[in-house]
Amino acid sequence: MDGAGMDTDLQTLLSDAAGGHRISEADALRLFGIRDRDLWKIAAAADEKRENVVGNAVTYVRNQNINVTNLCVNACGFCGFSKKPGDEGIYFHDRQAIEEKSRLAKSRGVSEICTVSGLHPAFTAQSYIDVYRWICEAAPGVHLHAGNPMEVAYAARQSSMSTKEVLSQMKAAGLASMCGTAAEILVDPIREKICPQKISTEEWIRIIREAHHLGIPTTATIMYGHCESDADRVRHLAILRQIQDETLGFTEFVPLSFVHMNTPIYRAGLARAGATGREDGLMVAVSRLFLDNFRNIQVSWVKEGIKMAQLGLLAGANDLGGTMYEESISKGAGATNTDYLDPAEMQRVAEDIGRSLCRRTTLYKKA
Numbered sequence: 363m364d365g366a367g368m369d370t371d372l373q374t375l376l377s378d379a380a381g382g383h384r385i386s387e388a389d390a391l392r393l394f395g396i397r398d399r400d401l402w403k404i405a406a407a408a409d410e411k412r413e414n415v416v417g418n419a420v421t422y423v424r425n426q427n428i429n430v431t432n433l434c435v436n437a438c439g440f441c442g443f444s445k446k447p448g449d450e451g452i453y454f455h456d457r458q459a460i461e462e463k464s465r466l467a468k469s470r471g472v473s474e475i476c477t478v479s480g481l482h483p484a485f486t487a488q489s490y491i492d493v494y495r496w497i498c499e500a501a502p503g504v505h506l507h508a509g510n511p512m513e514v515a516y517a518a519r520q521s522s523m524s525t526k527e528v529l530s531q532m533k534a535a536g537l538a539s540m541c542g543t544a545a546e547i548l549v550d551p552i553r554e555k556i557c558p559q560k561i562s563t564e565e566w567i568r569i570i571r572e573a574h575h576l577g578i579p580t581t582a583t584i585m586y587g588h589c590e591s592d593a594d595r596v597r598h599l600a601i602l603r604q605i606q607d608e609t610l611g612f613t614e615f616v617p618l619s620f621v622h623m624n625t626p627i628y629r630a631g632l633a634r635a636g637a638t639g640r641e642d643g644l645m646v647a648v649s650r651l652f653l654d655n656f657r658n659i660q661v662s663w664v665k666e667g668i669k670m671a672q673l674g675l676l677a678g679a680n681d682l683g684g685t686m687y688e689e690s691i692s693k694g695a696g697a698t699n700t701d702y703l704d705p706a707e708m709q710r711v712a713e714d715i716g717r718s719l720c721r722r723t724t725l726y727k728k729a
């Protein structure tokens with residue numbers, strides 16, 4: 363096929379996708395492979411689809427992170443956050459500290475507290491349940507967005523319980539929605555390279571489904587730009603789309619660009635120095651076009667910086683995530699400026715591209 367033929371073909375694919383047709387894994391793979399100015403066409407189609415699906419508001423949530431501890435029994439190769447016993451810089455927040463942080467969050471007017479931590483060697487299911495209860499009691503009315511399938515699996519293993527039972531008890535303690543992290547890339551040979559101690563793809567899917575069936579919505583994430591291929595990314599997106607078809611339990615999709623600087627896999631030469639700008643742009647745009655059953659695509663200013671995040675808003679994304687007081691996971695991996703983004707700056711970025719900023723709740727209601 364000559365160049366002009368390819369172009370027509372691409373135009374048809376993009377206008378079909380922008381109009382709401384489901385695209386195939388082969389289509390997504392083709393889009394991820396684009397290296398020239400056609401990238402802007404893909405971004406434009408994704409932006410059009412974003413407008414059709416969710417309108418023109420750029421949303422954000424006012425939230426605060428509380429990482430209870432950075433001590434972790436796992437040693438994921440992309441993680442610059444976790445510490446081992448004897449390392450410098452270990453922290454552990456006790457009940458009093460957690461309650462104080464929760465009260466402070468409430469006084470700052472956040473609508474969401476988010477907590478994810480290292481897998482502390484002494485943690486049991488009860489430890490997670492206690493932490494959730496302390497937060498909810500100290501910050502009544504604030505939405506608790508916490509845990510992830512790895513933490514649920516760990517809590518279950520430590521306490522010889524089923525993951526379903528753990529999730530039910532977490533929900534009873536105040537868990538209102540769960541983070542869809544620990545997904546990384548849902549392709550086992552890649553997981554074996556970057557996080558061999560983490561739960562398998564199958565287990566991640568099972569726990570997410572359990573959460574959704576118990577009425578615990580979750581986010582969906584991908585961590586890309588290390589040693590995965592375009593085909594791995596597509597497989598990952600296909601898994602998310604299939605789960606969403608079944609449960610409608612994902613609130614949003616959050617692409618997380620690999621922050622490489624302080625990570626073991628990068629230092630050992632096993633990972634690239636993160637995604638390029640082309641890849642960051644395509645990840646947002648192709649996700650918007652492929653994930654036709656997701657309303658919300660978030661760009662992470664923590665991972666990408668606000669300038670790339672703004673371009674993401676022109677390539678299919680509609681959400682800027684949280685204001686985030688106290689971010690420490692990306693900071694541990696070497697990212698800078700991760701602590702807090704003032705809504706005034708979000709507003710400047712949104713209005714600069716002719717859109718308005720709108721504060722939302724965790725579940726995308728108007729705040």
Ligand code: SF4
Pocket residue numbers: 434435436437438441442443444479480481512557
């Ligand atoms: S990514 Fe999570 S589970 Fe893996 S080492 Fe870091 S804190 Fe531990």
